[in-house]
Amino acid sequence: MLGETLTAASIAGTTALAAWAVRGKSATILAPSEWEGTRTRASVSLTFDDGPSESTLDLLDVLDRWHVKATFFQCGGNIRRLPGVAQEVLAAGHEIGNHxxxxxxxxxxxxxxxxxELEAAQNTIQEFVGIRPVLYRPPFGIRWFGMGRAQKKLGLKSVMWSCIGLDWRLGSSAIAARCSKAARSGAIYCLHDGREMQKKPNVRPAIEAVKRLIPELIDRGYDFETASEILSPEPPVRLSGRG
Ligand SMILES: [Zn+2]
Structure with missing residues (x-):
């Protein structure tokens, strides 16, 4: 009986550990990754996955209004569909990562x-946007065997998040409230300006949430940095405008 209990417990423990290794935001067993930025500055970082999409330019307008620079983890397939949008993201001063x-x-x-998959996206981004990302975010946050080696070979640092907006299923108020609650120095938010490989996805709730969140966090004294910036101990050097 005791033996059975121990076996069941150890199997449950192993399963939980495996699940954590694969999906845990701060797990590094299968592949190294960062999940929060420096806590030495009152800064947070907005990251947007799965773009570019038909709505990305609307989001750029919102970010531009507040002089906020963000990081976009884009999919090669979506860049091929909307190369001009991907180029606009870079031209507006945002960072592009591999998704x-x-x-x-x-x-x-x-x-x-x-x-x-990682290399193909690097090549697509290079071909259509003209840069080679140094940051990567795994789809669904899933790490697996071989990912760490691929990241290393391609010179990619993996970035998870300290707060995921659940913006694919929550309304804008709930997303904004969730993100607001999670605000702290070094917070990295995961939101979406696309939906996997869908054409014309509805990402309106995320954009509306960001419209509320940015002025609120500015009022609370936070600056906004790209993912690369917030992962660096050195403060970002900006020529003008808000951080
Ligand atoms: Zn994704």
Whole structure:
């Protein structure tokens, strides 16, 4: 009886550990990643995944209104559909990161496949936007065997989040409230300006939430930094405007 209990407990423990290794925001067992920025400055970072989409330019307008620079983890397939939008993101001074070519789930996939997906997105971003990202975010936050090696080979640092907005299922008020509650120095928010590989996805709740969140956090004394900036101990150097 005791033996059975221990076995069940250890299996449950192993399963929980495996799930954490694959999905935990601060897990680094399968692949190294960052999930929060420096706590030495009153700064937060907005990151947007799955774009570019048909709504990304609306989001750029909101960010521009407050002189906020953000990080966009884009998918190669969406860049191929909307290359002009991806170029606008860069031209507006935002950072572009790699979010794979086709937004697959990586659990139970081969190391070779994972490497191909990361490399294909690097090449697409280079071809259409003219830069090679140094940051990467795994689709669905899933880490898997071989991902760490692929990141290393491609010179990519993986960035998770300290707060996920659940913006694919919550309304704008709930998203804004959730993000507001999670505000602290070094916070990295994960929101979306796309929805996997969908055309014309509805990302309006996220954009409306950001419209409320930015002025509120500015009032509370926070600056906004890109993911690369907030991961650096050195404060960002800006020529003008708000951080
Ligand atoms: Zn995604």
């Amino acid at each position: 794979t070519e086709h937004h697959p789930r990586f659990d139970f996939r081969s190391a070779r496949y994972i490497h191909q």
